[in-house]
Amino acid sequence: MNTSMNRRGIAVVSGGSSGIGRAFVQRLHGLGYQVLFCGRDERKLRLVEQECPGARGFACDVADQESVLRFAEAVLREFPVVDLLVSNAGHLREIDFTRADLRAADLGEEIRVNLLGAVQLVAAFLPGLRGAARPAIVVISSGYALAPATRAPLYSAAKAGLHSFCKALRRQLAPTGMLVVEVLPPVVDTPSVAHREVAKMPPEQLVSQTLAAVDRRRTEVHPGAVRWLPLLLRLAPGLAERIVARS
Numbered sequence: 001m002n003t004s005m006n007r008r009g010i011a012v013v014s015g016g017s018s019g020i021g022r023a024f025v026q027r028l029h030g031l032g033y034q035v036l037f038c039g040r041d042e043r044k045l046r047l048v049e050q051e052c053p054g055a056r057g058f059a060c061d062v063a064d065q066e067s068v069l070r071f072a073e074a075v076l077r078e079f080p081v082v083d084l085l086v087s088n089a090g091h092l093r094e095i096d097f098t099r100a101d102l103r104a105a106d107l108g109e110e111i112r113v114n115l116l117g118a119v120q121l122v123a124a125f126l127p128g129l130r131g132a133a134r135p136a137i138v139v140i141s142s143g144y145a146l147a148p149a150t151r152a153p154l155y156s157a158a159k160a161g162l163h164s165f166c167k168a169l170r171r172q173l174a175p176t177g178m179l180v181v182e183v184l185p186p187v188v189d190t191p192s193v194a195h196r197e198v199a200k201m202p203p204e205q206l207v208s209q210t211l212a213a214v215d216r217r218r219t220e221v222h223p224g225a226v227r228w229l230p231l232l233l234r235l236a237p238g239l240a241e242r243i244v245a246r247s
């Protein structure tokens, strides 16, 4: 992919109706890509379609395999070759295991959306990616993939699983020339973190950094404050874990 040449290609973005995913849809649309994106809320999909004429939104729940297969089938029927897949859909819940009773809580939800959702999306779109000249898969994980946040144990576990999946997937797909890029963002200014009063990276900056990494065929992107995390985890693992735990 060469983002600087304004080359047209086919891009698929999950969770493209808000936040980071919406910023990807807007940028890729601006670069001349035919963008196909998904989310669960039809109303939000139509709003992004209006912002980006020609981009197409599909109702799809990535946690539901049938729904993902229907999304992929609809896209691949019309666009059999996919150049870029951005697996972005996901969300964080704060879950407190000191609460008296969690037996009725849906404890699998974050694993199904953040981890299984990405896995199902990749599997469903691989046939389309195989036909591209320089196919790339971008997976939005989190800095919490490297060290967990105490307030979000299941989200952190799902993203750590995603990190491991990306590494193994990258090795499996290496002989095919397919690029697998994992992005581990810090806090990014999106509706999902509107309630948090901390420094936030603009989503457009995250998109620029990611697309530059795809162009340079880098495999992991550690934007903003997360750029120090791998080194700190090696030099002072206890300190690094404590900083992330409280974040």
Ligand SMILES: NC(=O)c1ccc[n+]([C@@H]2O[C@H](COP(=O)([O-])OP(=O)(O)OC[C@H]3O[C@@H](n4cnc5c(N)ncnc54)[C@H](OP(=O)(O)O)[C@@H]3O)[C@@H](O)[C@H]2O)c1
Residues within 6 Å of the ligand: 014, 015, 016, 017, 018, 019, 020, 021, 038, 039, 040, 041, 042, 044, 060, 061, 062, 063, 088, 089, 090, 091, 092, 113, 117, 140, 141, 142, 143, 184, 185, 186, 187, 188, 189, 190, 191, 192, 193
């Ligand atoms: N914002 C941050 O600080 C931050 C930091 C690190 C990592 N991330 C990661 O970045 C990604 C995007 O986060 P964001 O902050 O941009 O969130 P956001 O503004 O809440 O947007 C999430 C998008 O994903 C879609 N989505 C959620 N669950 C879905 C499902 N089951 N199936 C299909 N689509 C679904 C949402 O649409 P519907 O609700 O209509 O389905 C929406 O389009 C997530 O994977 C998140 O974990 C975010």
